[in-house]
Amino acid sequence: MGAYLELRANGFLGPEGAALLYATIREVIKTDRVPPEDGPRWTEDAIREVAHDFLTEEAGPRRLASLYLRSSDDDSLARLLREAVRAYLRDRARRRDVGPLRRRLVDVLASAPELVGVDIPSGRAWTLPQHRGEAPYQRPVGPLVAAAWAAPNIRIVRWRSTRRRDPVADRPSLTAFAVAVLEAAEAPVLVGTLVEVAVRRFALAAPPLVIPLDDEPAAEEASAEQTALAAMTAAEIWNQLTRRERSILALHDLTVREIGEEIGLAKSAAAAARNRLDELLTRALADDPDAEAVWNRLQELAAEDRTAGTGSSPTHS
Amino acid sequence: MVPPRTLLAHDSDVEPPASAPPRAIVPEQVRAAFDLGYAFDADPQAHYLWRLEFEGTVALVYVYSVDPDSRTARVFPIGEDPELADAATVAATSDETALGLPLGIWVALERSVPLVVFDRPLGLDATAPDLRAAVEAVRRSLRSEQPPGIPGTWVGPPILSELDPRLEYRSHLAAELDRLADVAELLAAETCDTHEPSLAQLLHETDLTPEDLMASLGIGQAESRSLFRDTLPLRPEEIAAVAKLAGVPAERVRDAAPKPRASLRLKLHEPRRRRQTHRYADARKVTDADARWAAARSVMAAAMRTSGKGRRDPDWDTLLDDFFATPE
Numbered sequence: 119m120g121a122y123l124e125l126r127a128n129g130f131l132g133p134e135g136a137a138l139l140y141a142t143i144r145e146v147i148k149t150d151r152v153p154p155e156d157g158p159r160w161t162e163d164a165i166r167e168v169a170h171d172f173l174t175e176e177a178g179p180r181r182l183a184s185l186y187l188r189s190s191d192d193d194s195l196a197r198l199l200r201e202a203v204r205a206y207l208r209d210r211a212r213r214r215d216v217g218p219l220r221r222r223l224v225d226v227l228a229s230a231p232e233l234v235g236v237d238i239p240s241g242r243a244w245t246l247p248q249h250r251g252e253a254p255y256q257r258p259v260g261p262l263v264a265a266a267w268a269a270p271n272i273r274i275v276r277w278r279s280t281r282r283r284d285p286v287a288d289r290p291s292l293t294a295f296a297v298a299v300l301e302a303a304e305a306p307v308l309v310g311t312l313v314e315v316a317v318r319r320f321a322l323a324a325p326p327l328v329i330p331l332d333d334e335p336a337a338e339e340a341s342a343e344q345t346a347l348a349a350m351t352a353a354e355i356w357n358q359l360t361r362r363e364r365s366i367l368a369l370h371d372l373t374v375r376e377i378g379e380e381i382g383l384a385k386s387a388a389a390a391a392r393n394r395l396d397e398l399l400t401r402a403l404a405d406d407p408d409a410e411a412v413w414n415r416l417q418e419l420a421a422e423d424r425t426a427g428t429g430s431s432p433t434h435s
Numbered sequence: 436m437v438p439p440r441t442l443l444a445h446d447s448d449v450e451p452p453a454s455a456p457p458r459a460i461v462p463e464q465v466r467a468a469f470d471l472g473y474a475f476d477a478d479p480q481a482h483y484l485w486r487l488e489f490e491g492t493v494a495l496v497y498v499y500s501v502d503p504d505s506r507t508a509r510v511f512p513i514g515e516d517p518e519l520a521d522a523a524t525v526a527a528t529s530d531e532t533a534l535g536l537p538l539g540i541w542v543a544l545e546r547s548v549p550l551v552v553f554d555r556p557l558g559l560d561a562t563a564p565d566l567r568a569a570v571e572a573v574r575r576s577l578r579s580e581q582p583p584g585i586p587g588t589w590v591g592p593p594i595l596s597e598l599d600p601r602l603e604y605r606s607h608l609a610a611e612l613d614r615l616a617d618v619a620e621l622l623a624a625e626t627c628d629t630h631e632p633s634l635a636q637l638l639h640e641t642d643l644t645p646e647d648l649m650a651s652l653g654i655g656q657a658e659s660r661s662l663f664r665d666t667l668p669l670r671p672e673e674i675a676a677v678a679k680l681a682g683v684p685a686e687r688v689r690d691a692a693p694k695p696r697a698s699l700r701l702k703l704h705e706p707r708r709r710r711q712t713h714r715y716a717d718a719r720k721v722t723d724a725d726a727r728w729a730a731a732r733s734v735m736a737a738a739m740r741t742s743g744k745g746r747r748d749p750d751w752d753t754l755l756d757d758f759f760a761t762p763e
Contacts (some may be wrong), residue, residue, distance in 0.1 A: 122722060129461040173459035183465040183536060187486060187557070188493045191722040256528040256537050258520045260592030283734045314518075390595050397599065 122195045125186060131173070138196060139169050142203045152207050156212065172206050176241060176310060181206070219315045226292040227309070233296060237307050243306035244296065244403050252305040259314050262299045262307070266319040267374050267389055270299030295319065348411035355402050355412070363395050368420035464535030468558035473710040479508055479553050482561045487615050488554035491724065494611045496548075497540045497562065497570065506550045511570070512608040514539045519601045520591030525573055531557020531566040532683055539591070540566075542573045544609050551704045552615045590713075619701075634691040635665040641681045651676050658736070666739040668695050670728055676719060695731040702751045703727050711759040733758050 124132030131139060143165050146152065154160045173182065181202050189195040227233055227244050236243050238254050245252070255262075272291040299315055300307060359367070362381065369377045370392070378388035399416075403409040469486070479485055479498050487494045496510035515536060517526040523543035529535050534557050561567075569589045576583035579727075583590070594601055632640070638648075645659040652659075652673050661667035669677065669692040677692075678685040702708060708730075709723075716726035737757070738749040 119720065120722075123720065125461075129466050130459055130463055167725075178459055179462050180515055180536060182459060186461045186465060187469060187495060187515075187534075190488060190491055190493060191724045193495070252532075253528075256517075256526075257589070258518055258526050258591040260520075260590075263592070353699045394595060 120192045122189055122192045125182075125189070129186070130182070135195075136169070138199060139172070139203075140165060141194070142199050143168050143172075143207075146200065146203050146207060150204060150207065152211070168207070168210070168273075171210070172203065176308075180253060216313060216317055217318060220309065221317060223292060223296075223313060226289055227296060227312075230293045231298065232293075233300065237360065238306060238308075241308050241310070244300065244312065245303070245306040245309045246261075246297070246300050248302070249304050249306065255303040255305040255307045255311065259311060259318070262302055262311070263318045264314050264317045264389075265298050265302030266295055268385075269294050272373070290421075292316075345411065348408045349415050351408070351412045352415035353417060355399070356416060362391065363398070364420055364423055366392050366395050367416060368424040370417070443559060462535060464533075468533050468535070471559060472555035473706075473713050474612075478503065478550065480561070482567050484513065484534060484557040484562065485510070486554045486557055487552045487612075488547060489552045489615055489618050490700070492611060492614045493554075494608070494615055495557065496612070499545065499570070499574070500551075501690070505549050508550060508553070508624070509545055509547050510545075510612070512541050512544050512612045514541065514604065514608055516604070517591075518602050521601055521605065522593035523573055523577055523589050524591050525566065525569045525589055526591065526626075527562070527566050532562040533560040533562075540570055540606055542570060543577055543603065544605070544612060545574070546612045546616045548612070548616045549619050551701055552618055553706070607633075618707065632691060633665045634661055634669070634688065634693065637681065637683065637688065637691045638663055641683075645681055647680060648677070651680050661736060661739070665693050667736060668732060670695050693735075695735055696748060697735060698748045699731055699751050703730060704757065713756075715759060730755065730758050 119127075119132070119134065121131065121135040121138045124135050144160075147160055147165070152160075155164060157164075172178065176372070184202065185195060185198050189198055227235070232246070233244050234247050235251050236245060236250055243254055271294050295316065296312065299312060356364070365381050366377060366388075369380050373390060374389040375385050377383070377392060378385045381388070383391065399413070403412055462499045468484075478684075479501050481498055481500050483498050485496055485498055487496055495515075497513055499509045499511060501508040513527075515538060517524075517537045517539040520539040521541075521543075522527050523541070525540040525542060527538045527540060529537050532538060562570075564645055566577060569583075569585050572583040572585045573590060575581075591601075594605075645663055646658065648654065648659045648662055662669070669688070674688045674692060675685050678688045679687065703712065712723050712726045712730060715730070716723045719726070734751065734754045737754050738751075741749065
C-alpha cells in the first residue's frame with residue numbers, strides 16, 4: 119500500500135509509515151552525526167524512543183498534520199519526513215540542554231503566591247489571577263521576550279569557568295521574569311512557552327550559555343591542550359567582532375537599559391545589538407565541543423579590553 | 436534508561452494496552468478540512484485557505500484575491516510553525532481558520548498564481564474577521580512602509596540578522612510558491628524544447644529490443660513499441676530502469692524521453708479533471724499522481740493513434756472523457 123496511502127487512509131502512520139520513520143531517524147542520525155543521548159552509541163531502543171517522542175509530544179499532531187497536508191506520494195512523504203526529523207533532532211538537542219531550566223522554572227512557578235496554575239487540554243499553563251478565565255496564549259513569543267527583557271530586578275548569575283552548574287538566575291528574579299511575561303500575555307501561558315521565552319531572555323540558546331541547574335558534580339578541569347585550543351578559537355572570534363560588539367560582550371550580564379546607558383544606545387537598540395551578538399556567537403560556537411571554555415575566554419578578553427580602553431588586541435595564550 | 440515505549444498500534448509486534456488513548460493521529464479538523472477536497476465545486480474565493488499542487492510541488496496558502504478574467508489569484512503562503520513568524524507574518528490561532536491549527540501567514544511573500552494549481556480548499560469556512568483585518572493591516576503597512584497599527588501579538592519579532600534561522604524557512608516557503616507561480620511559463624518553455632537524440636534514437640543505438648523493455652518495465656507490447664517510436668512518455672522509475680538497461684546516465688534518458696504535452700498536463704490539473712483523477716485513484720488504491728500519469732499516458736497514446744505526431748493539440752477533453760468513462 120505504501121506509507122503515503124496508509125497515512126491518507128487512516129490519519130496515522132501505519133506499519134510502512136512507522137518503518138519509514140525509524141529508517142529516517144537512523145539516516146539523519148548518521149548523515150548529521152547526531153551525538154547519542156545516553157551511552158556511547160545510538161541503540162535501537164533509543165531510536166524507538168525518539169520516534170515515539172516525535173509523534174506524541176505536544177507538537178506531534180501538528181507534525182503529522184503537516185505531512186498529511188503537504189505530501190502527495192511516497193517520495194514527497196519521505197522527503198518531508200526527513201526535513202521534519204532533522205528539525206526535530208536539532209530542537210531536541212537544544213531542549214535537552216534546557217531541561218534543568220524547565221524543572222527550575224516549574225518549581226519557582228509553583229511556589230509563587232502571585233501566580234495561578236491552570237490545566238488546559240495541551241498541558242499545564244500559568245497565569246495571573248485576573249487572566250485565569252482567558253483562552254491560552256497562542257501568539258508568537260516575540261512580544262513576551264520583549265516584556266521579559268524589560269522586566270526590572272532580574273539578576274543573572276555570572277558564569278564562571280570553575281562552576282558549570284550555577285543557576286541562571288535566583289528565585290526572586292525568575293518570579294519577576296514570570297510575572298512580567300504573564301502580564302504581557304494577558305492569558306494563561308503553557309510551561310513550554312515560558313521556557314522558550316526564558317531561553318531567549320537568558321540567552322540559553324547559545325551553546326556556551328547553557329547552564330544546567332541541577333546540583334551535579336562539577337565537570338573535570340579542562341586539559342592544557344583544550345585550554346590552548348579554546349583560547350585560539352576565542353582570539354579568532356574576537357578579531358572578527360566590532361568595537362561595539364566587544365563592549366556589549368563585556369557588559370553582557372547587565373540589563374539592556376544598563377548596556378544602553380554604558381555605550382550610548384537606546385534600550386531597544388541595545389537589546390537588538392545584544393541579540394545579534396548572541397546569535398553570532400551561537401552560530402560561531404554551535405559545533406565547538408569546548409564552547410564554554412571559548413565563551414569564558416571571550417569574556418576575559420572583553421573584560422581586559424574594557425579595563426585597558428578600546429581597541430586592544432587579543433592575548434594569545 | 437527508560438524502557439522504550441510503543442510507537443503506534445502497528446509498531447513492531449508490541450501492542451499497546453487496549454485502553455491506551457489514541458495517539459499520533461492527524462487532528463480530526465485537519466482531516467475533515469482536507470478530505471472535503473474535491474466535493475467542493477467552486478473557484479477559490481478570497482480569505483479561504485487552499486492547498487496548491489502541481490506535479491509534486493505543494494504549498495498551503497491564504498487566498499487574498501481572485502481575478503476570474505486572468506484566471507489568477509493573489510495568495511500568501513502559510514506555514515505550520517507560527518513561532519517562526521517575522522514582523523510581516525500574521526500568526527493565526529487555532530480557532531481562526533478552518534484547519535484548527537496555529538499558522539503563520541507570510542504576507543510579505545505575496546504572489547500571483549494561476550488557478551490551475553489550486554488543488555483543494557482547506558475547509559468550508561472563511562478565516563475569522565479579526566484575522567482578515569490583521570492580514571489587511573500588515574499588507575497595507577508593507578505597501579506604505581508604515582507600522583501596521585495592530586497589537587504586536589499579531590505578528591512575530593523582526594528579523595534583524597542575516598544569521599536568523601527564520602530566513603531559511605522564509606526562503607523555502609517563497610521558493611515553493613515561486614515554482615507554482617511559474618507553472619504556465621515553465622510549461623510553455625518546455626514545449627519549445629526538442630532533445631537530440633530522441634529516446635527512440637537512443638534505444639536504437641543500443642541492442643535493446645521491445646521485448647527487453649516489456650520484461651524490464653512490465654509493460655505490454657504496444658506500449659513497448661510506442662517507446663521505440665517516441666510516442667509514449669516515461670515515468671521517473673521507468674527512466675531509471677531504461678537507463679540501467681541501456682547503460683547510459685539517467686539524465687540522458689530523461690532528456691530524450693517524450694513528455695506529456697504541456698496543454699495536456701495543464702488540462703489534467705483543471706478542477707474537473709482533478710476530481711476525476713482522484714476518483715480514479717481512490718478506486719484503484721493508487722496516488723493521485725499515479726492516476727494522473729496513467730491518464731496522460733493513455734491519452735497520449737490515443738492521440739498518437741488518431742492524429743500522429745503533429746504539433747497541433749488533439750481534442751484533449753474528448754480523449755480524457757473517454758479515458759475516465761472507461762470502466763475498471
